[in-house]
Amino acid sequence: MKKLLIIAVALLIGVAANPLYAQKKENKVVCFKSNMDCSNCEQTISDYLKFEKGVKDLKVDHVTNTIKVEYNDGKNTDEGLAKAIEKKGYKAEKISTGEYEKIVAASAHGHEHGSEQHKDRTQN
């Protein structure tokens, strides 16, 4: 009984410490353009990608159709992540961080002038 408890406590501590150590390494950022239609697709990709090896942070947005992934360089590659997105049935066209920022900024700007963009998307 006691032994089991000690193991349990050790597990708890080990478990708690693990994520703290893991974040110290250099991370790499990769951006993609995709073809999601709805917030459900965004959820699907997000839930799938976050458990790809090495993924540390994630921004998936279905309105601008962009995906930004921050990951541990040694554990995964841009291609590996692109494959994961394609596996779920979505496009993964690699774009530069600069292009990504531009698309996101443009989208935010576009919305101030009405909902034309929405109408386009709802007709698709």
Next chain:
Amino acid sequence: MKRFYFLLLIFLPVFSFADEIKGFVFTREEGGKQPLPGVNIYWEGTTQGTASVDDGSFSIQQKDGQHMLVFSFVGYKQQVVRVESAGALEVLMEPNVELEEVTVIRKDRGTYLSVINPIQTESISGAELHKAACCNLAESFETNPSVDMSYSDAVTGAKQIKLLGLDGTYSLMQVENMPNLRGLATTFGLTYIPGPWMESIQVSKGAASVLNGYDAIAGQINAELKKPDSNEKLFLNAFGNMEGRYEFNANGNIRLIGDTLTTGIFVHANQLMTKNDHNHDGFLDIPMSQMYQISNRWKYNNHKGLMLQTGFTYLQEDRLGGQTGVDWDMTPSLSNPYGVSIDTKRLEAFLKGGYVTPNGKNAIAWLSNFSRHETESFYGLTDYIGDETRLFASAIYTKYMGPLEEHTLNVGGSYIYDDFNEQLYSDAIQRTEKVPGLFAEYTFKPNENLTLMTGIRTDFHNIFGTFVTPRMHFRYRFAEHFTVRANAGKGYRTANVLSENTYLLASSRALQYTDDVMQEEAWNYGFSLIQNYMLLGRDLTLNAEFFRTDFKTQLVIDRETSADYVILAPLDGTSYANSLQFDVRWQPIERLDLLLAYRVNDIKQTVGGELRDKPLQSDYKGLINLNYTTNLKKWMFDYTLQFNGGGRIPYVYEEWMSRVDMSSDFGHFKPYTIMNAQVTKYFRYWSIYLGAENLTDFTQANPVAGADNPFGSDFDATNIWGPVMGRKVYLGLRFNLNYE
């Protein structure tokens, strides 16, 4: 104190800036998406809001720490969307077919206090249910400040809850907005709903809406089960703890015709075959048990305003408790060890539906359920056998009026049929309740800041005659950070004298009762103040509330007048319950949720001609709950600390006179602390959780009085005020596959 300031400095964010969230709100109409103007959009817990314009679009500023965006429109289900970063949202509003249902799209936040509902309501979402991974409805309240959970006695394993410090029977228990788990199911009913079947729980305090019935004196607890049209394709769960309890759950949804016709199948099994006697008193600390449950439900939704749901559940449970040496197959006799055996079979079915007219101004709803419950049990030499057949039906018509739909009228009727057959000692009891009733409720909501709800119902009871139930609720957000609520209302309840108190049979004292049924009547008044601020860039919620319940008639359990009997008799004198609660919710650092709560109970009852503190009731409760998730929610950590105040242990005067020990704490129990912790690790399809309940291993000393001679006059296993089980370490596994 110095350290505290230091912590504050650490947590102080360097700067905070606002983003703009934009989006588009629409509804499904005539087969296509239609923009929905006039929808109220605001950050949860604040007054910062906007409304969608003609083409359904909107934009709103987002400050640091603001994540939960609420979409609210009369006649449509309220949507709460978690917003992580700037970007456009697309939100689908669905017509509100099921009245009063609160829909949480993404259940990321555990418990939250509604500022919109005129009734003080706490919603416990799926995320919160993950915090206490074991095992059923009874155990879902461990992290909740308002609901107390305790063992009823030391032999049957029955758990009871208290709301506002009042026994669970004074709260209306609902499953999917229909009354359930009452009568014969009162004692063990809370364990009949497996955790993995539940989607969310709503706890409302004070008299509830008259649409739900005349019960609900202290409040209302509603468990929403998982819906067949949800995303979940397959869910599997296995659980085991060190006491030898194993659980298995499997459920899956099948989409027969897209999301129009769907069905869900739910299976549950649990078993405890180990004899645990940690305090070596010769009695099992928890009974050995076995339970099987199967459920199948169907949902039809034509997405044009018509929705129908139906289903059934079958349950079978055996509990075997008592002395460790007992053989439950032998005829109970004085020469055999003391045994308790409870066999239960239960069948439930329900049918509910709703229709909203295309203009969204009128709606009708139908709610009905049926249950058949059979129990065969013995407690030592005492047999108790009972069966119950219950039927409930309710029809509600809703009309929204005024250009801004500021008036809502609900009218309808309900019918309850409840038939009991019970056998105890030499008494055979047969009784049938038939209660038709009519009700009307009017809600005035001129703007987002004010809601006034008044309701009245009349019920025509075949035993207790005609009675009227008036209720009123008021909510007003009088300033940016302040919301007040007030409510007053009457409640009635049928007290089933035996079936609700069977746990009292685990005592040498026989039950003495003159009536097998009586009606309880009480007034409830409540007042609460919620304040919402931003502290260091994150939402801070402060809540203060006071509730008072005044009983006009009540069934009183008197364990103090007679040494030979437990007397179940109508109240003669005063009985009231005051509950004062404060709670604070905040995120001191990102993704760390903190809840601090403190409640004072003042519950007094006239027992044996004297107004005294209600026995076995802690005089206060404190709660600290911490929940931390790592980025992307791959890990979740939970920690709960409960402080329970002391209270009174009932005793008979002669007992007190003849006692040998002169210790001053006779008749009282001291404050005690309970600690729970859990870690969950999420994988793509799996999650694994490891936790411990009651980490400090605190248990009530001598839960079974007279344990060495269970057929003697001192035997009593019902004076329970604290945990009868010590530390429980558990491990569980979940598998989750969703529709995409």
